[in-house]
Amino acid sequence: MNSILDVAAIKRDFPIFSQEMRGGKRLVFLDSGATSQKPIQVMDAERNFYSTNNAAVHRGSYLLAERASEAFEGARDRVAQFIGAQSHEIVFTKSATESLNLLAVSLERTTGSLQVSEGDEIVVSELEHHANLIPWQELAKRTGAVLKWFEMNEDGSLNLSKIDQIITSKCKVVAITHQSNVLGSVPDIAPIIAAAHAVGALFVLDGCQSVPHQPVNVQALDVDFLVFSGHKALGPTGIGVLWGRQELLSQMEPFLYGGSMIETVTMTDSTWAEAPKRFEAGVPNMAQAVGLAAALDYLDVVGLSKIHQWELHLTNLALKGLKEIDGVKVIGPQGLENRGGVISFTIAGLHPHDIGQVMDQYGVAVRTGHHCAWPLIRKLGLTGTTRASFYLYNDESDVEVFLESVAGARDYFGNR
Amino acid sequence: MELDSLYQEVILDHYKKPHHKGLPVGELQVHHVNPNCGDEITLSLAIKNGKVEDLIWDGVGCSISQASASIMSDLVSGKSVESARVVLQEFTELMQSKGTISGDEEILEDAIALAGVSKFPARVKCALLSWMAFKDAAIQNGAEL
Ligand SMILES: Cc1ncc(COP(=O)(O)O)c(C=O)c1O
Numbered sequence: 433m434n435s436i437l438d439v440a441a442i443k444r445d446f447p448i449f450s451q452e453m454r455g456g457k458r459l460v461f462l463d464s465g466a467t468s469q470k471p472i473q474v475m476d477a478e479r480n481f482y483s484t485n486n487a488a489v490h491r492g493s494y495l496l497a498e499r500a501s502e503a504f505e506g507a508r509d510r511v512a513q514f515i516g517a518q519s520h521e522i523v524f525t526k527s528a529t530e531s532l533n534l535l536a537v538s539l540e541r542t543t544g545s546l547q548v549s550e551g552d553e554i555v556v557s558e559l560e561h562h563a564n565l566i567p568w569q570e571l572a573k574r575t576g577a578v579l580k581w582f583e584m585n586e587d588g589s590l591n592l593s594k595i596d597q598i599i600t601s602k603c604k605v606v607a608i609t610h611q612s613n614v615l616g617s618v619p620d621i622a623p624i625i626a627a628a629h630a631v632g633a634l635f636v637l638d639g640c641q642s643v644p645h646q647p648v649n650v651q652a653l654d655v656d657f658l659v660f661s662g663h664k665a666l667g668p669t670g671i672g673v674l675w676g677r678q679e680l681l682s683q684m685e686p687f688l689y690g691g692s693m694i695e696t697v698t699m700t701d702s703t704w705a706e707a708p709k710r711f712e713a714g715v716p717n718m719a720q721a722v723g724l725a726a727a728l729d730y731l732d733v734v735g736l737s738k739i740h741q742w743e744l745h746l747t748n749l750a751l752k753g754l755k756e757i758d759g760v761k762v763i764g765p766q767g768l769e770n771r772g773g774v775i776s777f778t779i780a781g782l783h784p785h786d787i788g789q790v791m792d793q794y795g796v797a798v799r800t801g802h803h804c805a806w807p808l809i810r811k812l813g814l815t816g817t818t819r820a821s822f823y824l825y826n827d828e829s830d831v832e833v834f835l836e837s838v839a840g841a842r843d844y845f846g847n848r
Numbered sequence: 849m850e851l852d853s854l855y856q857e858v859i860l861d862h863y864k865k866p867h868h869k870g871l872p873v874g875e876l877q878v879h880h881v882n883p884n885c886g887d888e889i890t891l892s893l894a895i896k897n898g899k900v901e902d903l904i905w906d907g908v909g910c911s912i913s914q915a916s917a918s919i920m921s922d923l924v925s926g927k928s929v930e931s932a933r934v935v936l937q938e939f940t941e942l943m944q945s946k947g948t949i950s951g952d953e954e955i956l957e958d959a960i961a962l963a964g965v966s967k968f969p970a971r972v973k974c975a976l977l978s979w980m981a982f983k984d985a986a987i988q989n990g991a992e993l
Pocket of ligand 1: 663
């Protein structure tokens with residue numbers, strides 16, 4: 433299986449792996465679901481932008497400003513190409529969180545058929561990260577719209593049996609994750625997208641956990657908006673993406689107001705630039721956008737399909753190993769079907785925080801707790817889980833150390 | 849192993865058999881959560897003749913948070929408000945010390961076992977959760993802490 437990816441070569445591109453963790457252990461980083469590590473190519477791209485091209489984009493008439501604008505717009509083209517979109521449909525934000533807040537605020541401000549107002553319905557699911565729940569909760573509260581949701585099944589899939597009652601003619605927007613950040617489960621979104629479109633509602637896809645890990649094409653998916661974060665896709669922090677259909681973005685009101693997003697300004701009134709600039713107030717995170725483009729180059733060179741295949745291979749090994757450790761329970765999907773490279777588990781009688789602390793002694797970095805999806809954790813009757821998430825720089829020996837550390841956590845408390 | 853300085857025997861004992869744990873009673877109950885990890889505690893107490901009485905708590909959390917709640921309730925129960933204030937202050941200082949002080953065992957008793965926690969910044973909040981709930985409850989009951 434080692435032929436899928438040359439992980440040893442990949443690892444050499446990530447300086448973070450060259451240092452020791454507590455007790456001289458090597459780093460086994462299994463928290464890419466929270467944020468990914470960065471290859472040197474991404475850091476070099478940012479450094480190069482600051483070293484040679486740095487100036488405020490779209491403002492100066494001098495050479496550097498031209499170069500900065502070219503680099504920034506080049507990054508936009510790169511992102512568009514990565515997800516099968518048009519460049520002018522790509523809005524740079526600071527994060528997926530900001531992208532979702534932008535949408536929720538803009539859909540309140542936009543008059544006409546897109547506007548969410550009293551009596552309208554907004555649909556989410558119990559799988560959602562807080563970032564794809566709270567902006568919609570608050571939108572509903574501000575406007576008097578009704579928030580509805582799909583319930584989650586034990587295996588992390590969504591219960592679609594009441595889809596006709598959940599998505600009705602009053603529905604304006606449906607916002608669902610492409611993959612659960614907690615369980616790794618992949619909900620069956622196709623019927624939901626179809627139902628949303630059948631009643632004229634917009635479909636927002638949270639691609640935070642899918643875009644970095646598998647080929648995602650917005651045309652093939654037939655969604656209306658897609659959000660993701662650069663930092664989970666080998667890119668820098670402080671850069672996120674909102675993709676939206678041009679005919680939608682062009683009708684929508686801005687989220688933040690200020691420089692760069694205007695067409696004309698007087699002392700009393702202003703008009704807005706065309707999308708995407710309309711949604712990019714202020715000097716944007718230029719170096720970070722350029723870094724993200726380098727990250728997407730890196731992912732494309734390795735190959736998203738191969739990355740996905742490799743993650744599933746590692747997930748399979750880890751799932752098999754976990755099932756052999758007494759007291760360990762895998763939460764959510766039990767096999768490889770409808771899942772990505774994320775595994776949540778519990779150990780009988782142990783709190784995730786304590787489990788994570790022992791695993792840290794083995795150099796293993798995992799996430800513990802509710803993973804910013806508290807309603808999902810409550811629904812499962814848990815207070816938290818321990819989560820391992822895989823990426824292209826993980827290998828089979830990482831899985832071995834992971835399994836050893838899980839058994840170690842159980843034994844550390846069990847034997848005392 | 850470095851871990852043993854964190855998970856001392858005393859801590860695991862309190863974790864397995866927590867003291868003063870039960871369903872809080874009365875109207876004045878405080879509820880504190882650690883939003884980072886979802887740990888929760890509900891606590892009630894009474895101040896009678898200047899003393900901390902009837903302290904009882906319930907909650908969910910990691911070994912550190914549960915043991916700390918158990919140790920804290922042993923330490924302040926039946927004590928005067930003034931002594932409780934001294935213990936609270938000593939413990940808070942110890943937790944914020946990043947491992948630079950070892951704490952006064954005369955004052956802290958079993959809580960001295962939590963000294964290792966101060967070297968793990970992510971766990972300090974776990975240890976302090978119940979102490980902050982205690983402080984809040986005592987103040988709400990009119991104690992000057
Ligand atoms: C599914 C999902 N949605 C949204 C977010 C929010 O992303 P960010 O914190 O980068 O804005 C995350 C990140 O944890 C996530 O996993």
